[in-house]
Amino acid sequence: MKKLQPVRGTHDILGDKALRFRSIYEIFRRTAEKYHHHFIDTPIFEFTEVFRRTLGDTSDVVSKEMYVFEDRGGEELTLRPEYTAGIARAFMSNALTQSVPCKFYSYGPIFRYERPQKGRMRQFHQMDVEILGVPNVQADIEILALASDFLKGLGIGQHVTLELNSLGDSESRTSYREALIQYFSGFKKDLSEDSLKRLEKNPMRILDSKDEGDRALIVNAPRIAEFYNDYTKGFFADVIAGLDSFGIEYKVNDRLVRGLDYYSHTAFEFTTDQLGAQGTVLAGGRYDGLMQQMGGPETAGIGWAAGMERLAELIAADKIIAPIRPITVVPVGTDSQNAALKIAHDLRLAGFHTDMGYSGNMGKRMKRAHKSNSAFVILVGEDELTRGAVMVKNLDNGSQEEILLDHLQSYISGKL
RNA sequence: GCGGGUGUAGCUCAGUUGGUUAGAGCGCUAGAUUGUGAUUCUGGAUGUCGCGGGUUCGAGCCCCGUUGCUCGCCCCA
Numbered sequence: 001m002k003k004l005q006p007v008r009g010t011h012d013i014l015g016d017k018a019l020r021f022r023s024i025y026e027i028f029r030r031t032a033e034k035y036h037h038h039f040i041d042t043p044i045f046e047f048t049e050v051f052r053r054t055l056g057d058t059s060d061v062v063s064k065e066m067y068v069f070e071d072r073g074g075e076e077l078t079l080r081p082e083y084t085a086g087i088a089r090a091f092m093s094n095a096l097t098q099s100v101p102c103k104f105y106s107y108g109p110i111f112r113y114e115r116p117q118k119g120r121m122r123q124f125h126q127m128d129v130e131i132l133g134v135p136n137v138q139a140d141i142e143i144l145a146l147a148s149d150f151l152k153g154l155g156i157g158q159h160v161t162l163e164l165n166s167l168g169d170s171e172s173r174t175s176y177r178e179a180l181i182q183y184f185s186g187f188k189k190d191l192s193e194d195s196l197k198r199l200e201k202n203p204m205r206i207l208d209s210k211d212e213g214d215r216a217l218i219v220n221a222p223r224i225a226e227f228y229n230d231y232t233k234g235f236f237a238d239v240i241a242g243l244d245s246f247g248i249e250y251k252v253n254d255r256l257v258r259g260l261d262y263y264s265h266t267a268f269e270f271t272t273d274q275l276g277a278q279g280t281v282l283a284g285g286r287y288d289g290l291m292q293q294m295g296g297p298e299t300a301g302i303g304w305a306a307g308m309e310r311l312a313e314l315i316a317a318d319k320i321i322a323p324i325r326p327i328t329v330v331p332v333g334t335d336s337q338n339a340a341l342k343i344a345h346d347l348r349l350a351g352f353h354t355d356m357g358y359s360g361n362m363g364k365r366m367k368r369a370h371k372s373n374s375a376f377v378i379l380v381g382e383d384e385l386t387r388g389a390v391m392v393k394n395l396d397n398g399s400q401e402e403i404l405l406d407h408l409q410s411y412i413s414g415k416l
Numbered sequence: 417g418c419g420g421g422u423g424u425a426g427c428u429c430a431g432u433u434g435g436u437u438a439g440a441g442c443g444c445u446a447g448a449u450u451g452u453g454a455u456u457c458u459g460g461a462u463g464u465c466g467c468g469g470g471u472u473c474g475a476g477c478c479c480c481g482u483u484g485c486u487c488g489c490c491c492c493a
Contacts, residue, residue, distance in 0.1 A: 005484075060491045064417070082493090110493080115417080117487070126493060194490065210489080269493095280493060307493025332451055366453040374453095381451065395453070 009114070009122025016320075020312040021125070023321045024154060025107055028127045028306070031150040032105035035142060037129055040104040042086040044111075048076040054085040054262055054293055065112040079111035083128035083305055084262075084287065085294075091132055092296045100133025100299065107308075119278035119310045130303035137235060139302050140266045140286060141242030147282055147304055148248045151270060155316035160270045160281060162249065165256035166236040167204075167267050168228050170289070176227035177203055187217050207255040224254050232265065239266055258283075262290040266302065275310055282306035327412065328369035330357035332381035340380040343390065343405070350409050370395055376412060 006012060013021055029039075048068055055062045067079040080086050087104060096102050106128045113122060129146060131139045144162070151160055167173055180203040184191060191199065192211040199206065207218055228236070243250055250268075258267045267285035275281070284304025291299040327347060331340035340356070347354040355372055357365035369377045379391040384402060392411065393400035403411050 008484075065491075112492075114491075115489095116485085120492075124493070205491095277488065278492075283493065305493060310493060330452085361450070362452055363449080364453095368453090370453040377452080379451070383451090391451085393452070398453085400452080 007122070009116040011121060011123075017312065019320055019323060020315055021308060023319055024308060024311050024315060025127065026321065027153045027319070028107065028150055029105070031146060031153055032129055034149075035103065035129075035146045037103040037105040037131075037146075040087060040090065040106050041108070042083075042090045042106065043080075044109060045077045045079050046086055046089060048078040050089050050294070051078050051081060051085050054088065054290055055082070056262075061112065065114055067111045067113055081112050082110060083126060084130065084290070084301075084303060087128070087130050087303075088132075088290055088294060088296075088301065091299075092291070092294065096132070097291075097297050097299060101139075102132040103130070104132075105129045117277065119275045119307070119313065121309060125308035126305040127308060128303065128305045130301060132301045133299055134302070135288065135300035137238040137242060139300070140239045141246070143284070143302050143304060144239075144243060144266075144268065145246055145248060147268075147270060147284075147306075148246075150306070151282065153319075154311065154314075155319045156272075156281075156311070156314045159272050159274055159314055161251055161272075162268060162270050163253040163256050164240075164243075164250045164266070164268045165224070165253055166228070166232060166239075166265055167258065167263055167285070168224065168232040169235075169264055172224075172228050172232045173264065176222070176224050179222045179227065180204065180206070183221050184217065190217060204257045208257055218255070235265055258285050262287040262293060264288050268304070270306075272314060275313060278310060280307075281310050281314065323373055324353050325373050325375040325416075326353040326355045327376045327378060328355045328357050328365075328372060328374040329378045329380060330362075330365045330369065332362070332379055335382055336380045336385060339385055340378075343378065343380060343408070347409065347412075352409070352412065375416060378408070 048066070051066065052062055057063065061081050066081050069077055069079075071077055083106060087106065091097070091102065108125065109123050110126050111123050114120060116122060129143065131143055144164075148157075148162065151157055168176065181199065184195070184199050184203060184206060188196065188199075190213055191206070192209065192214050195206045195209050195211065195214050198209075206214060207221070209215065209218065240250075240252075256267055256269060263285040265286040265288070268283065269280050270282040271279040272281055273279060282304055284302070286300070286302040288298075288300045290301055291297060329340050329344040329347070331337040344354045344356055355369075355374065357369055357377070359365075360368070366377065374395055377393045377395060379393065379400075381391065384390050387402075387404075388406070389402050389404045390408065391400055392403045392408070394415070
């Protein structure tokens with residue numbers, strides 16, 4: 001082993017970070033299940049085609065961020081760079097098109113070959129929810145409510161704002177796109193280099209450019225709302241009315257654009273100003289055209305994904321689940337080792353979290369027990385054993401008492 | 417892919433205009449206390465100064481390259 005370091009952009013998750021991840025996942029799971037979403041776990045790699053077809057060849061994700069490899073059988077595979085395409089594939093592979101609506105939640109690693117930064121890694125973790133087969137606004141409203149409940153459950157509702165937009169149906173979007181191209185083409189010499197490329201590939205992206213020169217032009221650019229047809233207008237109004245009736249706060253941002261090709265209608269992002277350049281903590285939208293793009297039947301879809309690493313930086317201390325306080329069983333001498341092991345085993349069978357003080361002198365074992373956050377140490381010594389008892393020490397107040405083995409479990413459960 | 421900052425002990429960091437054996441605190445460890453932790457006291461070990469080359473009588477310090485980390489851009493959770 002030459003390098004004992006993790007691959008760039010990957011991290012080990014342990015200690016406090018592991019606790020945060022577990023806490024967040026637990027709250028996510030409970031919230032998603034309250035909305036009766038079902039757990040789904042799809043492979044972390046798929047045929048490259050699954051992502052290439054759905055995300056669009058020109059998207060940055062496909063063109064420069066995917067971990068693509070060929071396996072020994074010569075198949076072109078890709079580590080998933082996002083959730084939706086894989087779930088959509090699973091939806092069709094398992095013939096669930098016959099069982100709509102389907103509501104899913106999932107959690108796991110996502111891979112993108114990017115330059116790492118704060119809140120951005122090459123392997124990171126997302127929590128994802130999807131509703132498939134509900135084309136009307138009920139799905140939009142519920143998926144946003146689920147997001148809002150989740151973030152409030154984490155205690156970060158105050159630090160996060162919901163930005164909302166409608167990208168319209170394809171008719172509205174096509175005419176808006178043309179209007180944008182026409183408008184910006186008149187200012188080609190003033191546009192930044194990046195935006196000139198966007199003009200070719202994805203003109204709507206110009207709208208969230210950070211370049212100052214671009215921003216001056218954007219102020220007077222056509223607004224998407226002017227190009228909504230009646231259906232889009234009504235749809236968006238209904239989503240907003242739903243949020244109002246739920247008391248969910250939002251900010252309409254008509255410059256909000258989604259990176260991936262398959263979005264339509266509702267698009268949203270929950271952002272924070274506390275994470276530097278990576279402000280988006282949860283984002284998603286409606287993707288009614290996706291299934292068809294993959295060669296399946298027309299199926300409506302909407303969902304979002306939340307970034308675990310980013311949320312872990314924001315989570316309130318009181319939402320982090322307390323580390324478990326075990327009981328540590330310490331044999332006093334080698335003679336009592338077997339008896340101690342048996343006592344620990346019995347405690348575990350009775351449901352107690354139990355650890356062993358394996359080695360070292362008494363001082364060392366006590367120290368380790370203390371460090372492991374133990375509530376009690378059970379000292380198993382020859383003297384006590386002859387009386388059918390053990391010494392139980394409370395590590396919080398230092399008191400200790402000799403307890404008959406027969407009474408051990410009831411004694412401890414009374415004190416925990 | 418582009419641009420900036422940075423790298424000394426497990427952690428947080430000192431280290432003079434380049435000058436012998438590279439330091440502190442925390443943590444770790446041994447003992448005081450061979451059946452008792454979080455307090456105290458006394459000892460101990462921390463290290464390829466990221467890596468490779470160069471300049472120099474001499475480099476942790478200067479120069480070049482490289483790599484990791486980090487911040488920003490692109491893009492995104």
